[in-house]
Amino acid sequence: MRLFRDAGHLFRLAGLFAFGTLFILTIRSFLVPRTFGEYGHYRGAAIAEVAAHPARFAGHQTCETCHTDVAQTKAAGKHAQVNCEACHGPQAKHADDPSSVDPGKPDTAVLCVRCHEASAARPKDFPQVNAGDHSGGVPCQTCHQPHSPAIGSASAPASAAGGTK
Amino acid sequence: MPGVEGFMYPNEVSLYWSVLIVLYPFITGLVAGAFILASLERVFRVEAVKPTYRLALLTALAFLIVAPLPLQLHLGHPERSYEMYMTPHRTSAMAMFGFVYLWYLMAVLVVEIWLDFRADIVALSQSTTGWKHWMYWAMTLGSANVSERALAIDERVGWVVTLIGIPSAFLLHGYVGFIFGSIKANPWWSSPLMPVVFIFSAMVSGIAAVMLLYMALMRLRKQPIDMRCVDTVASYLFYIFIVDFSLEMLDLIHRIYEADESFRSLDFMVHTRLYFSQIVLQILLGTLAPILLLFVAQVTKLSEPTRKKIYAVSGSLALVGILAMRWNVVIGGQLFSKSFLGYTTYKMALATREGLLVAIGLTLLPLLILAVLMKVLPPWPEKKHASIPEAVAAH
Structure with a gap:
């Protein structure tokens, strides 16, 4: 106690x-x-x-139901495995109402270098350039068709015909 | 790119862990070291260090209160940090450390201080008036029993708490070493010796800090310094410093002999970007110089004023050396590329959330807290006797 x-x-x-x-x-x-x-x-x-969030991506199958010509060009080129919305951004609203929602076109001078700017961290056989030296700020699509980018391919822009690869 | 040399991967260019993360292990190290010094008196009965016992406990508490602040300031969402306690993830070392911190603060340090100061708290609750009286009364938990038997029970329980506290202090600072040592992707950090080196360097910094504080406070209070106490503390500092230095050299020799694929890159870094902080500050000025000074004080018969000067200089150099060691570990480990082909630079900000001014503020804040703690709980024996009324002391 x-x-x-x-x-x-x-x-x-x-x-x-x-x-x-x-x-x-x-x-x-x-x-x-x-x-x-x-x-x-x-x-x-x-x-x-x-x-429950609304879907923002439509999926490439949805895009391809209308844009069959682009799908064909893309399937034959180097970007066959790149999804439409990887470059164009989420387009569910455009797919729901194609006439009134205009997705706009990406600026290729900004878009392409995200993957193709030279970096030692990228695989050696992956196409990459020093954009400043390579094009001097000219948009990539002047020479490359983004859906089938190899110069000399059937769908390359007319201005690049006969250019080097 | 300015400040970058050779090849760096993009996510390696800027440092994620800043000067505040340098400060964090430095502060927790002081806590662990100060507590271990206090435990010398309590558990190992080293009577000579008794004058520093209470000061060491209060120092440990002051620094422990500030220890999480550098981390809070580093977090992007500090207001979410409490989630670590609400929904702890058992596989996260950092989450588990939150509990080690809480255990050490509440179950070890606060309890030990309370038990040791209880008689003083009871006396102060009876000799003060107004809000001070209520503050001390709350601290007594409503019990004024300071009978001989009650104090004997406190002494025994305090001994057990200190005994539990020693492995807790090792765990507290061992964790800090562990968090670096377990990062296998970083060869500068990844070493099982890291927790051990951190513990011994913590003891060095904690003992040096309490020794300096004791000498400075005695000078401020115009009281004589107990040289028997300071000599003993300095001898412990010397022995532990030698163990710490041996362990660091063992780590270095092991790295040189092993010479794995990172060695050339790290060796280059030590001879260039880390030359001043590692070779000059940490090894020459912060380790070899104080060891040499303490050695001289140990083996020769020097006068009291000379010994005081030697202890003041070697203690200060030890603190600089340990801070440099934390800097070299935290910042050094982020300066080189995992490709071992490039190096980046750490540019310390000045007046940002993780800048130099905040770091200086966080270094001074524990001293301010210590001043308040010493005001509330005077650690000096003469004050203790003066504040306990005769009636209570005789109770």
């Missing part, structure tokens, strides 16, 4: 710690979303919320 009296302050300290722990656990029960950990270390309900 005497021990309890002389160690009373330690019991008070232990009580304070227990209260603190309980307090934090109570707060935690309010702050942690209910669906946390349902599938993994994240909020389970987030999946349904993300899935």
Whole structure:
């Protein structure tokens, strides 16, 4: 009994710690979303919320139903595996209402160098140029047809006919 | 590109971990070192260092309170950091460290300080009035029992807490080394010796800091410095410094002998960009010079004023050396390319969230907190006796 009296302050300290722990656990029960950990270390309900977002990409099959000529040109060229919206951006709105939503054309002087600017980190056999030396700011499509970029291919712009590859 | 030499991958050009991440291991190191110095008195019964015991505990607490601030300022969304406690990820070392920090702060340091100062707190709650009285009364947790038996129980429990505290202090700072040592993609960091080197360098910095603080505070208070105490602290500093230096040399020799594919690149970096901070500041000025000075003080019979000067200089140099070591680890590890073909430069910002001014502020803030702590809980024995009324002391 005497021990309890002389160690009373330690019991008070232990009580304070227990209260603190309980307090934090109570707060935690309010702050942690209910669906946390349902599938993994994240909020389970987030999946349904993300899935409910409207689709922004139409998919290349949708593009190809109307733009059959471009699809054919592209299929025969080096960019056959590049998806339409990888360059043109998400076009679901245009696909839903083609007449009133104009997607516009990308600026090739900016777009092409994203993949083709010379960098030692890229594979050696991947086509790459120092854009400044190569074209001096002239848009790439002056010589290259973006859907089938090799110069001399059937669909290359007329201005580049007879140019070097 | 300015500041870039050779080939760098695009994501290596600018540094992600800034001077604040240099400061973070430096501050936690001071905490761990100061606590281990305090434990010398409590667990190992080194009576000579007793005058620094309470100061070491308060220093550890002051620095521990500031320790997470560099990390908070580094985070893009500091307001989300509490999530680490709400939904901890067991596979994340950083998340688990949050609990080590909390454990060390609440279960070790605060409890040990409370137990040691309890008699003073009770006395102060009875001798003060107004808000001070209520503050001290809250700190007593409503118990004024300072009987001999109650204090004996405190002493025993405090001993156990310190005993638990030593591995906790090792864990606290070992983690900081671990977080670098476990990054296998970075050859400058990836070494199992890293946590061990960090712990010993932490002890060096913590002991040096408490020794300097003790000497400076005694001078400020116009009190005589207990030379038996400072001599003992300096001898511990000397021994631990030798172990720390040996471990760092072991790491270096291992790297030179192993000479893996990164060696030429890292060797070049040490001889160019890190020359001043690594060779000059860390090794020559920050390690060899203080070891030599402490060695001279150990083996020769020098006068008291000379010893004081030697301890002040070697303590300061040790702190500079340990800060340089943190700099070389954190910044050095981000200066070279994973291709081992290029190097970048760290340009420290001045008045930004992670700039020099904030770093200086965070270095001074623990000293300000320590001043407040010492005002609330006077660590000096003479003040202790003066503040305890006779009646309470006799209780």
